[in-house]
Amino acid sequence: MAPSNQERAAREARNRLRDYQARQKAYSERTGRRVRDNVIAAVVVVVLLAGVTAAQLFYFNGGPGSPVASPSPTPSPSATAPADDSAAGQNTGDVPASTIAEGRDWTGTLTIDGVPLGIQLDGAAAPQAVSAFVTQAQQGYFDGTACHRLTTSGLFVLQCGDPTGTGTGGPGYSYGPVENAPADNVYPAGTIAMARQGDNGYSMGSQFFIVYQDTTLPTDSAGGYTVLGTVTSGLDALQSTVIAPGTADGSTDGKPAAPAVISGVTVQ
Numbered sequence: 001m002a003p004s005n006q007e008r009a010a011r012e013a014r015n016r017l018r019d020y021q022a023r024q025k026a027y028s029e030r031t032g033r034r035v036r037d038n039v040i041a042a043v044v045v046v047v048l049l050a051g052v053t054a055a056q057l058f059y060f061n062g063g064p065g066s067p068v069a070s071p072s073p074t075p076s077p078s079a080t081a082p083a084d085d086s087a088a089g090q091n092t093g094d095v096p097a098s099t100i101a102e103g104r105d106w107t108g109t110l111t112i113d114g115v116p117l118g119i120q121l122d123g124a125a126a127p128q129a130v131s132a133f134v135t136q137a138q139q140g141y142f143d144g145t146a147c148h149r150l151t152t153s154g155l156f157v158l159q160c161g162d163p164t165g166t167g168t169g170g171p172g173y174s175y176g177p178v179e180n181a182p183a184d185n186v187y188p189a190g191t192i193a194m195a196r197q198g199d200n201g202y203s204m205g206s207q208f209f210i211v212y213q214d215t216t217l218p219t220d221s222a223g224g225y226t227v228l229g230t231v232t233s234g235l236d237a238l239q240s241t242v243i244a245p246g247t248a249d250g251s252t253d254g255k256p257a258a259p260a261v262i263s264g265v266t267v268q
Contacts, residue, residue, distance in 0.1 A: 077159055077195040077209045077217075077225060089202055092174025100131035106229075108137070108267035112147065112160075113259055117210075118233035119192060121267065126179040129194050129204060129226045136161075136171065136206055137265040147260035149209075149242065153252035154168050156213035158242065159195055160262060161206040169206075176202030181224025189212045190235055194226040212243050 101123030110117045123130040136142060146169050147160035162169040178201040187193060191211040197203035201222035210231060217225060231238075246256035 018153045022123050049068045051267060053115075056226070077157055077207075078192070080189075089175070091175045091202060093171075095128075095175040096131045096135040098128040100134055101127040103127065106130060107232075108265065108266045110142075110231075110265050112158075112238060113241055113261060114263070115237045116234055117231050117238060119229060119267075120232050121192070121229035122180065122227070126228055127136050128175055128177075129179055129228050131226055132171075132175060132204075132206075133208070134267050137267050140264075141171065141206065141264045145262050146258060147242070147262065149253070150247050150256040150260070151253045152243075152246060154215075155217070155253075156189075156215045157209040157211050158238070158256070158260065159207060159209040160260070161195070161208045163206070169205075171206045174203050174205050176190045176200075176204060176222075178223040178226050180227040181219070182227065185216050185218055185224060187215045187217055187225070187227070189213050190227045190231040192230060194228060196222070196225065210238070212239055 007184035045183055101121075103124045106121040106123055108119050110119050116144075121130045121133065123134075141163070142161060145160065146165045147158050148162050148165050149157075150161075151157050159167070173227050176196075178196070189211055193209055193211070194204045195207040201219045204226060206226065211233060241257045242256060242260050245257040248257045249255070
């Protein structure tokens with residue numbers, strides 16, 4: 001017996017209701033997912049921003065190696081803690097062998113913002129640090145990285161070698177001890193030395209600093225700062241191109257106003 005028009009209409013109405021309810025359920029599920037995704041994204045953004053802020057505070061306000069609060073604070077080059085946060089006194093991670101330096105001088109060019117700096121590294125006086133630096137340079141580690149710190153009062157250095165550009169990055173390993181530090185604590189203009197964590201001679205990684213004006217740096221319990229070598233040419237051009245513009249915020253210790261990007265490092 002053929003269904004009546006009334007039965008057909010009722011069935012179609014039920015079908016339409018089911019379709020409508022299915023669409024509503026799907027819409028609600030999509031909306032719920034979007035809300036959850038938006039909440040998760042917002043939480044992630046907040047956490048990331050908090051992390052960046054904390055890192056900046058850690059570096060500039062009392063973090064390891066940063067200026068110590070005192071009546072006459074003396075700023076110092078700083079670097080991050082070892083990658084695995086191990087105690088001072090031992091290398092951590094896959095540190096290049098100190099024999100790579102070969103106990104000899106290495107010469108090359110470090111180019112910053114188009115300024116070629118002639119450099120000479122002392123592999124005999126600082127075998128571990130020069131071995132690490134040479135390895136990093138040959139691997140292109142520094143290429144495209146920006147020098148992240150310029151100091152213009154008391155401490156006269158341009159600090160580079162952090163691939164993150166924040167002052168908290170490194171190669172994933174740390175090494176020591178301090179090598180070839182000057183006995184009189186004076187670092188003449190042109191000195192290239194390794195940044196490190198305060199009181200930890202085994203916290204060196206890839207961050208280094210170029211002294212552009214004679215600077216005296218006091219020792220701490222770990223000693224002084226490892227001197228890699230010297231800038232043999234181009235320091236005047238670096239001063240006029242990168243140093244003279246000062247810091248981005250006009251302070252005496254901050255990010256350089258100039259790009260200060262390392263385009264390459266060659267050593268031989």
